[in-house]
Amino acid sequence: MNSDKKIVALAGNPNSGKTTLFNLLTGSNNKVGNFPGVTVDRVSGTTNLPGCGLVKLIDLPGAYSLFPNSADERITTEVLATPKHPDHPDLVVYVADANHLDRQLLAFTQILDLGFPTILVLSLMDEFENAGNLLDLDYLQKQFGVEVVAISSRKRKNIELLKETMCKVLLEPQKPPRKIKELHRDALKMLGEIGPIEDPPNLYMRWLWAHHREWLHLDTNITDEKWQQILEKNEFEPLKEQVEETFARLNTLEDLVRDAIKRDSKSQTLSEKVDAVLTHWLWGPIIFSLLMLFIFQAIFAWATYPMDLIETGFGSLGQWLKVTLPPSILTNLLTDGILAGLSGVLIFIPQIAILFLLISILEEIGYMARAAYLFDRFLRRFGMNGRSIVALISGGACAIPAIMSTRTIVNWKERLITILVTPFISCSARIPVYTVLIAFVVPYKLVWGIFNSQGLAFAGLYLLGIVAALFSGWVFKKILKARMLSFFVMELPSYRNPDWRS
Template sequence: MNGDLKIALVGNPNTGKSTLFNVLTGLNQRVGNFPGVTVDKKTGYTRLADGRNAEIIDLPGTYSLYPKSKDESIVFQVLADPNNSAHPDLIIFVADASNLKRNLLLYTQVADLKIPVIIALNMVDLAEKAGTEINVDELSKRLGVQVIPVCARKNANIGKLREALSYASKMPLQLETIEVAALAPGLIGKIQTEFLVDEPYTALQFAHQHETLKFLTPEQSDRIEEIEKEYSFHSTKAQAAETIARYNFINDVLLDTVKFKPEGTKETFSNKIDSVLTHRFWGFLIFFAVLFIIFQAIFAWSEFPMTLIEEAFVWVSEAAHNALPPGPLADLLVDGVLAGLSGVLVFIPQIAILFAFISVLEDTGYMARVTFMMDKIMRKVGLNGKSVVPLIGGLACAVPSIMSARTIENWKDRMITIMVTPLVSCSARLPIYTLLISLVVPDESFGGLINLQGLVLMSMYVLSMVMAVLVAWVIKLLIKSGERGYFIMELPVYRLPRWNNVAFTMYEKVKTFIIEAGKVIIAISVILWVLSSYGPPARMEVLEQKYQTAKVTGVTPSEEVQNLYASEKLENSYAGIIGKTIEPVIKPLGFDWKIGIALITSFAAREVFVGTMATIYSVGTDEAQEESVREKMASAKNPETGQPIFTTAVAFSLMVFYAFAMQCMSTLAIVYRETKSWKWPMIQLAYMTVLAYVSSLVVYHLLK
């Protein structure tokens, strides 16, 4: 879909910009990268009141056009460069009505770039509750722009905003906020003339930011440096003078347009809650209680839908075997593709529940409090509060979490965060944990509330967090940096979760899980089925002759002969040979060659482990006895001892291995992209592999 109009959403963090983006675009959105950089570009489409389509670009939240991070630097890059593919025809400036003074600083900067602007005055309901009265018409008159009061969370006045977008002027109508040329008269005029820049404020920003602007050549940047020296331009002093001038303008505007009711010494509702939820003792206790509830729910609520999905796949496999003519194609579809997919798609309910809880915690404002609480602990191990965002985000996926570490200004803090984030148990590990826990941990409850399986699952997540903190402390001692990190954040007010947003997040995450994991799983399942079904011709011929003789003699029952033949055929297949080759290395951990194959294939993506197990245990099985992957693994026996393969020791050893091992090509690729070097991903791969191996070895021998 092409947009007839390109609109950028600009605003401070926590103003509801992303909420408004979701309301305007619905499901019609996608994520890419801004040209030339690795910063996320979130775009979507909406239909305006006049029937035109508009492309909406959600620019990163920032408090000022003077950037403090890579994400923030994108805002000016996009707005100042007409050749940028994201450069807008119109800006929706999203302002928090309950905190207008701070928001208007960025507005005045954006307005002076002279791109047409409409202000979406969000959270008007919260402003009214706080006793703030805004004269919207007078504010619109004083600024020279349309001001539309909206409440994005409640979908209020969105129709009026669409109408305003439809009939917005193509010319910038906003009034001058400050006299920009007076800040550096000679320099601004010279840059405007030499670089053909129309607006004085854009020229001034060239002087401030020329070293980081991607659309300027090195020669152009050097020339601006020369002009700065010629006019004795001091960037810090000019920025301070500009900020003072802007706040003088803002104070004049607010004096005529906003009235505040005296609150006296009354404590706000959010502060009352914070006194408990961010308490240095009770706060952590409550956080662990929240985690406990989440992991209890993951097991308790998902069992019924998981059973339905398992039974559905068993039925489909039986139907496919009956409908398709016997042969390699039928085996490939049923034992390869269907078995691989069933092993992963069965965990959709648990993935959905996990992301529903994460979405609720973010929507209510509680996740921001967790970040605040963790700051002191993080500092002791060489991180800061901003590191908590990637670490908690790692519960979903390490890839976007590592990318979000760009907001950390301190290089050392950022590198440590990148190095330890993959240790946090992500959603891709959830299918592995839940499968292995269901095999060896009884489904028992204490007092009708505490589920033992949920308790073990929570312990795996807590273990991963603790290990991430310990490794961060070790890396802090190894990496030297004189730079001091700092952490400033604004705590949003508490709100009820928007259930449509929670549902949308669940849908998006499950869709991503199915599409991204599904593509890899199908590809690997097909390759694995081929490797498991075929082997060196000489070996296969000897095996065929051996079992032909067994069938003729009839000493052994034919069903047993068939099972022995299938087992030996798998062992002598190409997959079996690979597994047997690495078996001596992994045997001390309690793993056999079949698990070894899964360790190799799951390096593409951790969740492939379950699909691999499903495929490996499906090849050569009796078509008349279709079972789920859990049933196949539970009944698997060690041919040497006759005991179950997946004992408590093996299951926990395997879970600990996956908790600490890298086992994810995408994460390695993103670390390389973020650090611009193979040095860091290789160090990461090495230390995580050693940590996983040693930890797994200890756990196996303690529980054996």
């Protein structure tokens, strides 16, 4: 092995389990969730491979294709298609959700064409097998010509086998054979006119450069004038070529995956029935509203006892210190200053913890992805789309990471509007302020026998922030002009039990 650390990149579709695997391999604790768009930038760490020592591990943002439609997908394409990029990998570990394999391998075949030594990792195998499905790993390995490892990150199954396989491929790297139909003759002719612009020469890297010349920086002497001549001479239409290539790959993959998987036809029945209710145009919003109301009620109802315990504990500790310690300025500072200040801060932790816990559970079980799909049409009236719901809900925790997550929104206008309105959503820092104000102003009493007035007031303050965000979005929609058509594509993840370790 070289004295320099080898670089291993984790790639795959959004919500395929890359970040969970990254955390397992590196011991990190990066945010994971059961909805697309959690990883919005590349994250690096190190892992120790038996026989190979320490290697650098890169968690790339999820990408459906190397023809990017968003800023986070562009990061993945830049890293993989730029040989001089500092994070250009020596090995790509492609993570694919075994439950949706036929839709997960488009980018994988493109990475194979770039010539990377590659390992195909099939994640969520526990869910796949529990559904009564069978998968022929040997068939996939033979068809793609790469190592295939089936894992379960939740059960820590085959993680050590994956490490051994990674070291094996790093020590004996082999370029995978191409299994996808070659580019047509006109495309090859055009690439010949461009000439070699990469080392070692790779036709598909040159092909990606032809599509992304504006931002994919490879060493070339081709001027703008010469490039325009090449385009006109070959009648090169990037969008048309991308569509044709994508369909050719998907058609090939559809047949290949069908031969590799034996599915239980009854396994999707329950999920489809639940989706029919949760994404219904009428029942969906009603269920979402009831869930949000339940969360706000729980914040006050469940947090009362631990808050009282914290307050009583600090009060008793302060009284004990006053009796035990001699009267002095330091005693007063400790009891009336430091302890009182800590009590005033820590007393709100139960409410914040309950909010984060319940939102995280909704993410883990897969409901947040349904909420994004459900509110896509509604949010378009206010200049946003379904992906904005992830940022708006994340804004309930903190506006800064919520704003960072907007890079998954393709349309610049929708992305900008989401950024501008997200701060209107009440974040966790406002919970203590709301709690104090409500406790002073709103008396506690039951409403309709099940709701408490303080919980309803709390929900009202959050609702006020949401209304302000939507109104601002509507205003910005009228002010900002954009000709770019937007679209919202999301693969709904499988329902799953929450992983309490995450």
